[in-house]
Amino acid sequence: MTQMMTQPFSRRSFLRSGSTVLALPLLETFAAAETPAIAPTRMVFLGGGFGFTRDSFYPTKAGKFSEIGLSEGMKPLARHQEDFTMVGNLTNHGATNPHGGSVSYLTGANVAGTPGKRFHNSISCDQLVAQHLGKETRFSSLTLSAKEADGGSNSGHGPGLSLAWDASGNPVPGINRPLDLYFTLFASPDDQPAKVHARLKKKQGILDVVRLNGGGMKRTLSKSDQEKLDEYFTGIRQVEQGLRRQAMWADIPKPQAEFDAPGEGIRGEEAIRLMYDMIILALQVDATRVVSYRLPVCSLLSGMGINLKAHSLSHYGFSQARIEASKQRDRKCTSLFAHFLDRLKQSRDIDGSRLFDNCIVSYGTNIRSGHELKNVPAILSGGGAKKIRRGEHIILPKQDTPLGNLWLTLMQQAGVEVESFGNSDGVLSEILT
């Protein structure tokens, strides 16, 4: 079956995922908004929660993978070894929660150490990028996540709803199930413009009513309570912005899916595969140019037959059985990632180039291994960042180089004009050609 991956793919190739066979729809049916002649740059951020096994995942030497070889945990990426980069010596300063690999992963905020605040966060780079790259698409960004039965901390993600945080530092909700992403992306009978407009008008009406209630309340509150209420109103304003955007797009039909909606209860590995596949469809039809995905951890483990919760597994040091399970998880994560890269390479972009060549893909978390918050895993791929060196392990000269430098570098490579971000103190010139 692996041969199927390497064959040249036509636009009507088939996506396989678990037992489902997904037909990739014709691009013409997607010709929705004005399509740019040159494929735009896209960014994908993947966040993994807990880190990887200390002794078997991380390469010890710097250099070309073709020369230093791949570590045990990265073996499944062998067919992509010329096309991805691993960056060492990055640390997300300000991340102190050893169970919260995703809280400030994309924000670089000083979560617990900001004076006067018990908890602080700031805008995540996917949302910042969305402000620039997301203007012309139906969705400024897609924030994908997964509901873990055991909560954020036990999966290594920590507080938050997805990897994304908005401009005021509030969590952005995620699309949690493949089914929900399906109905976000594809047409359904409820999408007729008249129906959509009527629905949006009604929703706006409801927001107006709710606002009537809040207005009177505000005058009688103390300052801190007023701030609390302001958060509520900010939320309402964001919903309204979303409604306006939906109204703008209501007359442009969503693409028709050429496969059935996925089941409701899909979890773990199959959910990840489906999400990966649909991310690619979303990018391909230019529904969005920015995607972040907070990957499920606990359900992946239970689906693999590993009878350990993610947190228990992260304390693997003392037990050979757990070390084995942890290594098994590493391989599963990298083979799913390899699958994602396969799909990116197989899919054609609007100008005929490979979708892969126009994407900047990042995969990592705040946690290296166990509960270590230093020297975090940072894997990059895709050809969207033309200047980033590929096919090698680069160890940065300075220990604890701020993770913000990575985001700054990637954003600049994507053409976003930013001078600094989060905890950044400069660009990673070492990873550029």
Place this chain on the structure above:
Amino acid sequence: MIDRFAREAFRRRVPESAYLEALHRIYHENRAEGLSQQESLTEVLAIVLASPGFLFLQEPVPKSVASGLPASKKEKPNRLGNRELAVRLAYFLWSCPPDEELYAADLKDPEVLAGQVDRMLSDPRINRFRDGFIRQWAEFDKYDAVTVDNRIHFRFNEGVRQDAKREIREFFGVLINENLPAANLVDSEFVTINAALATHYGLPFPATYRDDFKKVSLPADSPRGGLMTQTAFLVAGSNGERSSPVIRGAMILEKLLHDRPAPPPPNVPELDEASSKPLTNRELVELHQQRAVCSSCHRKMDVIGFGLENFDTIGRWRETEKVGRREVAIQAGGTLPGGQPFLGVRQLKQVLLSEEDALATELLESILNYGLGRAVEFADQTDVEKMLSRLKPEKYRIRSMIREIAVSPLFRRP
């Protein structure tokens, strides 16, 4: 119907008339569009439940405070209104809106207030405080996150797992209902268990086919009693395969000694089997103390945790532990940083009992935090100390503590 629902949902604050009119309008629009009465109403009620008036507990402050202007003579900026205090009390003790009697009571009158608090403490709804508070304070989520290896610990089945959480709730319930001193959390002459836990602990229990919990007196020489010898506490203080003196010690420091250890520095690697020969748990843990960065905190936590080493991963008593193929006798003793030596859990409890004031501070501040919905701050210290000094002569009894908080001036302050 809509008006009444909104008023109750807003805890009897009358909503703005424009708001109510808008709700009625939406209802009639829905009906005109052909929706059934039930569908139309459902949507309107859902809007009420999404409105800030329902979502937030409103505690209006006098205009002077909201606007930052000097107070006029009539205003009492340091006091909640009657309705607001009733709501605050009800959510503190019952986790729900006030009942008719509480809404109607004149809570400005200290005797009326005390009478209402006593009534609420005796009402079965007080169990909602018990469950809501203890779940957070005893950090059940940490317990839930521990995966116990069922192949090794086959006795720790799902029934025991659930019963162990209930044990903590029931135990705390006894402390409230019988108004027992706080020190019972360190050591008590009884346990609150059901038949399954009695078997787990090796304690006698009346023959029964039911899983009811009972307060059972302990034999004089029993190591059980108190919070830290209960299964849920001991399992949370393990990694599912081995007991963890480190976590147990840290939990005792935080919960019983009001001395929360700092989080570990960011670059601590997993403690692993650095030595090729099998080590005892104690030897393994002592590796922590060899590194200077670790030893400053671990010296304290680990020693306390050693005192519980006679309890295995799942909380059963043991005299030996298996190291490789040998059975090695447990050494459950040490010398605390203050210089006090102890041997075994009973002596450890004696040491902890002398720190009753710290335990009481931890509990009072935690309950206050729960009741006010905010952390206890420096500005609250005078009130906290006053309450503690009033509770001390009676040994910080739990029900009295809750009562003291509920009637305190601090609880009435916006």
